[in-house]
Amino acid sequence: MDYIGEHLLPGKLGNFFVMLSFAASFVACIGFFKATNAKSIEEESSWKRFARIAFAVDCFSVFAVFVTIFYIIYNHLFEYNYAWEHSNKELSLKYLLSCIWEAQEGSFLLWTMWHCVLGTILIFKAGKWEAPVMMVISFAQICLATMILGIYISGSKVGINPFVLVRQQFGDGPMFSRPDYLSMPQMQNGQGINALLQNYWMVIHPPILFLGFASTIVPFAYAIAGLWKKQYTGWTKAAVPWALFSACVLGTGIMMGGAWAYESLSFGGFWAWDPVENASLVPWLVIVGGLHTLVVYNATGHSLRATYFFFILGFILILYATFLTRSGVLNGTSVHAFVDSGMNFQLILFVLVFLFPSFILFFKEYKNVPHIQKEESTWSREFWMFIGSLILFLSSIFIAVSTSLPVINKIANTKWTVGEDVTFSYNRIEIFIAIILGVLTAVTQYLKYKSTTKEYFIKKMIVPTIIALVLSALISIFGNVHYDKYGAGFLIAIHIAIFSAVYAVIANTTYIWTGMNGKLKAAGASVAHVGFGVMLVGILLSMSKKELLSFNTTGINLPFDPKDPDKNPLENITLLQNVKTDMGKYWATYLGGDSTNAAGDITYYKVIMEDKKSGEVFKLYPNLIRSSKGQETISPNPDKHHYLTRDIFSYVNAASNLDRQGDTAQFRRYPVAVNDTIYYSNGFMILNNTVKNPNNDKYHFAPTDTALMAEITVVSKDSMRYKVRPVFYFKDNKFNTIADTVFTQNLAVALTGVQGNKLEIAVKESSSLVPFISLKVYAFPQINIVWVGTFIMIIGFVMSIVWRVKTRLIVK
Amino acid sequence: MKRINIIILVFIAIAIAVLVSFMGNLSTYETIASARQKEGKSVTIVAKLDNTQPIEYDPAKDPNYVSFYVIDTLGEKAKVVYHFEKPYDMDKTERIVLKGKMKDGVFDITQKEGILITCPSKYKSDPEYNKKKLSQNQ
Numbered sequence: 017m018d019y020i021g022e023h024l025l026p027g028k029l030g031n032f033f034v035m036l037s038f039a040a041s042f043v044a045c046i047g048f049f050k051a052t053n054a055k056s057i058e059e060e061s062s063w064k065r066f067a068r069i070a071f072a073v074d075c076f077s078v079f080a081v082f083v084t085i086f087y088i089i090y091n092h093l094f095e096y097n098y099a100w101e102h103s104n105k106e107l108s109l110k111y112l113l114s115c116i117w118e119a120q121e122g123s124f125l126l127w128t129m130w131h132c133v134l135g136t137i138l139i140f141k142a143g144k145w146e147a148p149v150m151m152v153i154s155f156a157q158i159c160l161a162t163m164i165l166g167i168y169i170s171g172s173k174v175g176i177n178p179f180v181l182v183r184q185q186f187g188d189g190p191m192f193s194r195p196d197y198l199s200m201p202q203m204q205n206g207q208g209i210n211a212l213l214q215n216y217w218m219v220i221h222p223p224i225l226f227l228g229f230a231s232t233i234v235p236f237a238y239a240i241a242g243l244w245k246k247q248y249t250g251w252t253k254a255a256v257p258w259a260l261f262s263a264c265v266l267g268t269g270i271m272m273g274g275a276w277a278y279e280s281l282s283f284g285g286f287w288a289w290d291p292v293e294n295a296s297l298v299p300w301l302v303i304v305g306g307l308h309t310l311v312v313y314n315a316t317g318h319s320l321r322a323t324y325f326f327f328i329l330g331f332i333l334i335l336y337a338t339f340l341t342r343s344g345v346l347n348g349t350s351v352h353a354f355v356d357s358g359m360n361f362q363l364i365l366f367v368l369v370f371l372f373p374s375f376i377l378f379f380k381e382y383k384n385v386p387h388i389q390k391e392e393s394t395w396s397r398e399f400w401m402f403i404g405s406l407i408l409f410l411s412s413i414f415i416a417v418s419t420s421l422p423v424i425n426k427i428a429n430t431k432w433t434v435g436e437d438v439t440f441s442y443n444r445i446e447i448f449i450a451i452i453l454g455v456l457t458a459v460t461q462y463l464k465y466k467s468t469t470k471e472y473f474i475k476k477m478i479v480p481t482i483i484a485l486v487l488s489a490l491i492s493i494f495g496n497v498h499y500d501k502y503g504a505g506f507l508i509a510i511h512i513a514i515f516s517a518v519y520a521v522i523a524n525t526t527y528i529w530t531g532m533n534g535k536l537k538a539a540g541a542s543v544a545h546v547g548f549g550v551m552l553v554g555i556l557l558s559m560s561k562k563e564l565l566s567f568n569t570t571g572i573n574l575p576f577d578p579k580d581p582d583k584n585p586l587e588n589i590t591l592l593q594n595v596k597t598d599m600g601k602y603w604a605t606y607l608g609g610d611s612t613n614a615a616g617d618i619t620y621y622k623v624i625m626e627d628k629k630s631g632e633v634f635k636l637y638p639n640l641i642r643s644s645k646g647q648e649t650i651s652p653n654p655d656k657h658h659y660l661t662r663d664i665f666s667y668v669n670a671a672s673n674l675d676r677q678g679d680t681a682q683f684r685r686y687p688v689a690v691n692d693t694i695y696y697s698n699g700f701m702i703l704n705n706t707v708k709n710p711n712n713d714k715y716h717f718a719p720t721d722t723a724l725m726a727e728i729t730v731v732s733k734d735s736m737r738y739k740v741r742p743v744f745y746f747k748d749n750k751f752n753t754i755a756d757t758v759f760t761q762n763l764a765v766a767l768t769g770v771q772g773n774k775l776e777i778a779v780k781e782s783s784s785l786v787p788f789i790s791l792k793v794y795a796f797p798q799i800n801i802v803w804v805g806t807f808i809m810i811i812g813f814v815m816s817i818v819w820r821v822k823t824r825l826i827v828k
Numbered sequence: 829m830k831r832i833n834i835i836i837l838v839f840i841a842i843a844i845a846v847l848v849s850f851m852g853n854l855s856t857y858e859t860i861a862s863a864r865q866k867e868g869k870s871v872t873i874v875a876k877l878d879n880t881q882p883i884e885y886d887p888a889k890d891p892n893y894v895s896f897y898v899i900d901t902l903g904e905k906a907k908v909v910y911h912f913e914k915p916y917d918m919d920k921t922e923r924i925v926l927k928g929k930m931k932d933g934v935f936d937i938t939q940k941e942g943i944l945i946t947c948p949s950k951y952k953s954d955p956e957y958n959k960k961k962l963s964q965n966q
Contacts, residue, residue: 191963347923432854436939587892588892588912588913590887
């Protein structure tokens, strides 16, 4: 059948380039393999030339695939499933990019593209290491190319094809029997992207994170090349900037994810030990460990075996992270993992094809890797750097094991899972890791390689130690760190960790002057360590001082036991429209007047906060985003008020207009005499009395008026009593009623008439008597320290990379 | 013995200690019936929302109380009480992972992270939904 209006050319081109990239990476891999094993220089260079061309073709095809996908999305060609499922016409340009990252195939493509960029640099810069290193990268390119192949081999799907058409994806739909199916309303627009991902961090976080992922292959490939060529030591200088780059970019990518999580509060902070976060953190820890042992080797000749191990493991863990987050295996433990896309076997294979050959090679060559028999001195830098790397490794094992519980359960047929309090199960271990790492970071630079005299070390250490002690004592005493939720032991550990983090900052800062004579250009490592220390301080303070402001103390509700907030957390507070409500340190008023954006999918709620002490007033607009992605879903999007030292976050957890329904409840009428009882769904009410022409705090009728007030007591199921006083009066030749309400019971009561000695009482139960929102408000103190620390650490890494590359060029 | 060996032994000892303490704090997946037998112990249940019973949540009265019923794969039912806000889209979920303690026959959840909702439409649109959408207006 010929379908009307389809644009099939981009898809055909795209598919051609997918196949071409697969074939070209295959050819490149063989070429670089032959070049590596070549017997003569001529043979090597001819294979190399051949392989380079193949790699260039691969790069060109990969970028062509990307451009084609972008063309399809940019031009809203909804006959393609990629455009239909992940984009829509309303998205702005930057989010058109995010919707490419949203899909599994798009993120694989991103990864491959970075391999192309890194590979091209290596072809120019790697010199004699080019062939083996590029062989490893080309091999990874083959694997990644299969992820977007989308072909079936004996019944099992290999990869997800990004150019599949909607009618191919949903082939059995009856609408596709019509040639003009593209004119149907549901083909006029796509599904858009998940509301949570419509955040500027989501435009930039995936490319950086995947650059981090892609970059880990370079130290890995150097290590494999060293073992394979049996030139065990030649690569270690060249690999330093690459290892630095990898640690820097992967770390940045992870923290950008943290920044997104923080802003959208979908993790309740910047870090929640969610398996998806852990999956990337684990390889980062291992690679940072490898970076340190590599530096140790270059300076002293120790720790080369450990370096091999860390770099190989680091990359394998990246592959494992890919499996974890994309296979659906984490669905019971993480809300942020991809669902199973039927590629699990392929993902496992991706891990195994690297795991087995590389570790077999490592163990086979292990004995041949040079190794110094004589042990390091305890008073040497290399010894403590090695210990530090081991601690990083230990920490990564711990995180990896608990993140892998679903995998372990599958293999061992067990039923383990992380307990109720997920974050604390990590924090109680990681706090000790932080203490040790902080102190090691502080003191290790003051030790010299090989050996240091005790006198020298103590003399240099004494000033920073005293400063750090004083400073951290000041923070501990005046910083209001009273995090006693987990008992005194954990609080003490926090205080020790604060000292250790401050120590890292101070000692590394002073080292730039006392140890390096202020030679800032060479001080990249110290700067990065200062950043790490600052980050630790920020993490500790923001974690232990995170404060819930919306403790529900209103009294409209319920037993609140401030002594036992664990038992009854009461984190949300209900704000009735225009009712100033006590929120601990603030008065909060929900003003209503909810506004929506132009597209109609975001509703803003206006809340005024007033600081009780200072009287400062600020507005918050927490909002709810409706997404039509899949089923209609609602995501709360917080609004924040920034201070230098803290952020105030608020988000709406429920709103009376959420269901978009009008008030459909009706009044029901009951004829009652005094002392009669009326039942309603949540209790009953008694007519106590009637008052003629009431003149009291609420109503002011004159004795000449004609008015009647009923006094009614409402008793709810939970034995709360409320007074209602509806009024019925005659004015301007007609009868009027003034209803009275009990908000907490959703009750409106009116007096609608008199029949003999009975009154007619009308009762309405409705959930939308008064607009309200249920709000949660947090204060995150000192979060800016975390970001500043991250930033300093990145700068330190970049300084190191520049310095290492420059000195290498000079040496050459 | 060389010092490096001692260090490695120490590290292995620490690692084992950490893992043992970690395993001690783990919870296990249980069915509703087996969770009832372990009353007061922190467990994890994977279940489905029981759609025949309403989700009780009235934020105007108490925004920190949700109660609902779940049914597990063996057909066993239990009432669940969650002391936080009702997660959005809870009624659309297929599978709920609950972490809490059984108390007088009611599954009580006192940690915010105690409910994990696996919604097929979180990051990827629900294929079934897409299929349905495409077959409308025939």
